Amino acid sequence: GIQVEQSPPDLILQEGANSTLRCNFSDSVNNLQWFHQNPWGQLINLFYIPSGTKQNGRLSATTVATERYSLLYISSSQTTDSGVYFCAVPTDSWGKFQFGAGTQVVVTP
Amino acid sequence: DTGVSQDPRHKITKRGQNVTFRCDPISEHNRLYWYRQTLGQGPEFLTYFQNEAQLEKSRLLSDRFSAERPKGSFSTLEIQRTEQGDSAMYLCASSPGQGVEKLFFGSGTQLSVL
Secondary structure, eight states: OOOEEEEOSEEEEETTOOEEEEEEESSOOSOOEEEEEOTTOOEEEEEEOSSEEEEETTEEEEEEGGGTEEEEEEOSOOGGGOEEEEEEEESSTTOOEEEOOOEEEEEEO | OOOOEEEOSEEEEOTTOOEEEEEEOOTTOOEEEEEEEOTTSOOEEEEEEETTEEEEEOTTSOTTEEEEOGGGSOEEEEESSOOGGGOEEEEEEEEOSSSSOOOEEOOOEEEEEO
16 A cells, blocks of 8 residues: 655754655655644644645645655744644545654744 | 534543444534544544445454444444553544545544553
8 A cells, every 4th residue: 555654753843943844655646635633632634735835824835746745844833833743645536544654843932 | 613523532441341432523524534543653544434334444443343324424433342452542534525635633532441
């Protein structure tokens, strides 16, 4: 099945810093989603991005499907950005998703 | 839109007991998913429904696991004769049901098997 790899596994940022998270996938996909899991376990859908670039406030995401990777940018990080970021790609046409292992982000004041 | 609701939020049980979790999807969402997440890992697919029809079950779902979605509304996930290896966060998600779409997750049920 399709493999999803995320890097780095852990990231410590000082408040206000910028950072980039990466998601590589082993096969062609027509969709990709980024999620943020907060410290209470809630998974929030950040982006639904098959290709190109999308922006949502201080966050933006770019997917280059032909090169099998996606990037999530966090700018001017805040402590509320702490948590685990997951990317997920579909493995069938019914919406079953394969998740990466995540990037644990800690933003310090 | 009240979001995906899961109950209970936490469950502690003794090995060998049966447990049942409930998920209420976003209203009018036809597709419902169950995922399992262990510490330090991403969610792993267990099973999903299109309305009341169960489309697929992962190999992770042993015979001790059963999921239902009667009438295509809420869903239940039952684990019989729980084992310590069943300890995990059980996550439910829903989507409108028009192909590959944005997933909306509930807060999960954290199961601890002693």
